[in-house]
Amino acid sequence: MIENLQEFCRLFYTSTFIPVNVCRTPGTVLYSYPEYQNSILNITSTLPYMLTFHKNPDYYLMESFCYFGQISIEGSDEFLIIGPVFSVPVTESSIRMFMKECGISMEFKDGITSFLNNTPRISFNQFTQTLAFLHLSLNNQTVDLARHFHLDDTPSLEEISTIHSSQIHDAKEEQLFHNTYSFEQQYLECVKNGETIRLKKLMDSVEHRLIMGKIGDTLLRNVKNLMIACTTLTTRAAIAGGMDIEQAYQLSDVYINEGEKMQSVKALATLQRTMIFDFTERVAKNKLPHGMSKEISDCIQFISQHTNELIRVDDVAAFAGKSKTYISQKFKKELGFDISSFIMRCKLEEAKSLLTYSDQSLSEISSYLCFSSQAYFQNVFKKKYGLTPMQYRNQTIK
Template sequence: MLPMYAWLSGVIPCMDAFCQRFFASTFMPISYYHWPEHFIWSCPSAFQKMEHHSRVLADKIKFYKNPDYFITDSYAYFGMVNIDDSLSKMDYLILGPLFSTPCSDETVHNFLHEGQLSGEAAEEMTQVFLNTPRVSFHQFLSMLSFLHLCINRKEINIAEHFDTRIGAMIQEDISKRYSNLMYDKREYLDFHNTFDLELQLIDCIKTGDAQKIKPLLLSYPAENQITGQLSNNPIRNRRNLFIVTTTLAARAAIAGGLDTEQAYQLSDLYIQECERTLRIEIMDTLSYTMLIDFATRVAKQKLPIQGMSKEVFDCLQFISQRPNEPLRVDDVADFIGKSRSYITRRFKEELGFDISSFIMRCKLEEAKSLLTYTDKPLSEISSYLCFSSQAYFQNVFKKKYGITPLQYRTDSASAKE
């Protein structure tokens, strides 16, 4: 069987079949012209009765490249693909009219006025509008580039091909859809009601108060929450909401003192897990687990972020991200571009402990994680965290936590069972 482009390119009699199949698949109006004089074929068929309408619009619609688009005063999108990929040739496919928002009476009236349509022709065109899907401006351009690829075997970069007009048109498109959406939302009092819950959850994570999260969520039953609609697909919509929630949680955790890299990596892992999940109830459990996890990790940090200088905060991030390096106080001072005595004094004044203590704390916290969630031997963990010997690592660990690393691993395994 010949590929689509071989079926289309240079075989004009097949264009009517192509238009029919395209329309049957997308319900987007498409026409075949010897532009602008002769109207050859169109789907839906109502367009074939409107040659006068076509000539009127043709005087206003101008195309300058292949493919190209034009937006009328009534915000109708028209796209063009030159079948022979030469603007000197006159055989075109015309996509449209298409709209990004539901057609109001005013929109329909304005379009009919532009095309000088009245009577039966106007009624038929109105019915076409009612049955035509709404498409965003970006969807419209994507479909136009797809048609160009099918017809002319050439792929385009949408942003480069249509240049800087895209940004302005997308903004205009979003503004129109926003106005229509807010009109309907106000009409039916259908408003988001989760802002207060979000603020309280963010505060729980920032303060490391994991115990408060469960009763807080129970006080806002999911069935009473009006959340955003980020996709028409229920699974995709819930995933998108999860991504937003996880992003907010990660930022709140960073504000609460969690190392930025830890927060970002944890956020990425939870989002990846959500992407693999196909059941909404599991996503709900994952969301709860994610919130608890971030709050718990912040609680373990227990750093007084409020009132902390940027210099000290940057030092904390620098140290937290390098538990596997043999850091010294001089390394931290060099990073911040200050003297050893200056940064040591600031650390003590703002945090109440010295830099060396925090370096060791980060190493031991990482050791606990490795002991709990990996099977790596003590010798490898000790070497990874840059302890001078395994014996020294074990002694420091026991002095800090009261048990040996192996006992900690055993206890952690029992707690998970």
């Protein structure tokens, strides 16, 4: 046992800023760090009675999704309670819920808000690792966290069925049923066909009326998971609509990664809507005829993925394993334009994207897309779009 427990706790707090309270059975708080002001004394005074622990060490997850942890000091009637800590930034609603759970009057809201905002956000894994560290420090015992907290346990089929049955029962009792399937089919059809106007009408008509599933422990995590699922479905629909496979997957990764960074449900909803329309508009811009053969579809994917190379008709024919004459005629018959025109179109579309979203110079873009010279790049760009590359960049910046 640590001889100077109070100094240990003080140092623990000053090095981690995780609140720590030393209590004595059956419910006395001996001292706390930080040294609380009157506005939050209610937290420490009710902690021993408010929380339920069953093992040493243990954690408690509240409805507001904040964590508390306990480490009992063996051979003593004293124990530590660490927390509250959150794994995500606190919101107005989570603060109110936390205060309600702790029985704290709303007159102390400013003090509680300041206290929670000054407490670091740590992941659940970090939190359990902290419990293990304290348990080792106080009791000289190591903990196999995965086994101790059953982190690697996989639910059995029977357990899954039990949970499923319970949720079905609750849904019927509350008359809250998933109603997204029909909407999903309709919006994915819009994405696949590149129908932005129809998509807007559809989304505006169902806003606020959709009941979605719960696939996350917190509201924010739930919305993030739903966005990941939505992005995955949208990506598949866009590919089916003719979008380049690699571009679609890369765009999907961008949206998912940006969503993971966000800490606002409203911002996530806006990003998700933007994502759906972005994919739909990209499909519309590159819409190809229905009934295209797999052979030509594969050629299109090959060209799109090699715009940064000196690609010619011979290269496309070699990829398809056909003669140059055969593949050229089939390409023209199915699409109405020749392979060379499509190669140039893909290069110029990528040039537009680089001019808009990168700070690469005209020389760098020309070289990257394998134009024979910067002058040639500028000439074919102006002939296609009526603007020089620099005029186009300046126009998009405005």
